Amino acid sequence: MSTPARAESVAHLERLITALTAKGHVSEDELALQQASTDKASPEVGARMVARAWLNPEWRAMMLRSGTEAVEALGISMAGAPPLGVLEDTAKRHHLIVCTLCSCYPRAVLGYPPYWYKSFSYRSRVVREPRAVMAEWGSELPDDIELRVVDSTADYRWMVLPRRPAGTEGWSEDQLAALVTRDVLVGVALPKLPA
Amino acid sequence: MTPRFAAGTQVLVKNDWPEERGPCHIRTPHYLRGRPGRVERVLGAFRNPEDLAFARPAETRVLYHVEFDQPGIFPDGQTPDKLLVEIFEHWLEAA
Missing domain, CATH: 3.90.330.10 (Nitrile hydratase alpha /Thiocyanate hydrolase gamma)
Structure with missing residues (x-):
């Protein structure tokens, strides 16, 4: 039911994640955990x-x-x-x-x-x-x-x-x-x- | 943080319209401004969304569940129907 994400949105998200992990606000593990609980809801x-x-x-x-x-x-x-x-x-x-x-x-x-x-x-x-x-x-x-x-x-x-x-x-x-x-x-x- | 109003207290939602004074983020619905209600219970204390929305330092405010008689709010409302809404303490005054 959802449409595929636009390439520029994905690139934007990647840049955001890189910036947030570099500054220590989130880790890849925390993101994976959050993704898993969102998918399970x-x-x-x-x-x-x-x-x-x-x-x-x-x-x-x-x-x-x-x-x-x-x-x-x-x-x-x-x-x-x-x-x-x-x-x-x-x-x-x-x-x-x-x-x-x-x-x-x-x-x-x-x-x-x-x-x-x-x-x-x-x-x-x-x-x-x-x-x-x-x-x-x-x-x-x-x-x-x-x-x-x-x-x-x-x-x-x-x-x-x-x-x-x-x-x-x-x-x-x-x-x-x-x-x-x-x-x-x-x-x-x-x-x-x-x- | 001590709540000003106990469960069962009759209150009045302030008839205030910050929207007319400039940019703002208000979680109190228009349809309740100036309306009388009754405190159902204290829900806790949360940081004031009116400041959080603008990334300003936000004080913690008491949040209440307040019950309103539906017919008094909307003309097509039916007795005994009610509305139950989360309202921050700074939007409430004693009735």
């Missing part, structure tokens, strides 16, 4: 955290206290990453995440943001008419459930811990994780059982 990390929280109350409590700690417990380094907060959905409240100012996104647990998350349309509409946006994603939220739109404007990054769907009793962590998509972790959709 995908919604599967967030899905794993949620599935485990549905099964294990201690994990759930730890993850709500510090999303950063939970990610690191999965063996993923959060060094240099903004702190991660986890927003807990309940029977009375659902969360939905946006960054109206730019595109702050919990990359450690979701990877790169999709194009729509950065679009002017999503960013401007979701604070005004979040229920309409969710309906377009195929999730109708009952009127008596409070919808809390979380505008990620500063130093934290956020992910949603949705409610475990009914009908998943006895499911394994892998089965549960498969229900937790990127859109569910952002909160624009609710987890659904396969039809």
Whole structure:
């Protein structure tokens, strides 16, 4: 899906890396480590955290206290990453995440943001008419459930811990994780059982 | 660093528009300027992005999660919906 980098951009990057390593700001090892953790980041990390929280109350409590700690417990380094907060959905409240100012996104647990998350349309509409946006994603939220739109404007990054769907009793962590998509972790959709 | 506002405190976002005074980098959304909210919790202390963005020495400021009633902000807002936003202490005053 990505286009090849332009030769001049690559040359520019090489010059930057040479300058930064020469001055001792970064090392090749640190860059390789960072590259590896960036490549590993995908919604599967967030899905794993949620599935485990549905099964294990201690994990759930730890993850709500510090999303950063939970990610690191999965063996993923959060060094240099903004702190991660986890927003807990309940029977009375659902969360939905946006960054109206730019595109702050919990990359450690979701990877790169999709194009729509950065679009002017999503960013401007979701604070005004979040229920309409969710309906377009195929999730109708009952009127008596409070919808809390979380505008990620500063130093934290956020992910949603949705409610475990009914009908998943006895499911394994892998089965549960498969229900937790990127859109569910952002909160624009609710987890659904396969039809 | 001691937070000025405890969880549950009613606050007002300052109705200030630094954009009109010159180049700046502000993390407080326009739609919240002058609006009343309630401190949900203290998130910690972070270096002030308004200075960091210009590579100036940046003081550490307390950051809060502040909750707002959505219908009061946007006319198409629906009760009981809310907005939950990170706001730095220097943008908040006691309501």
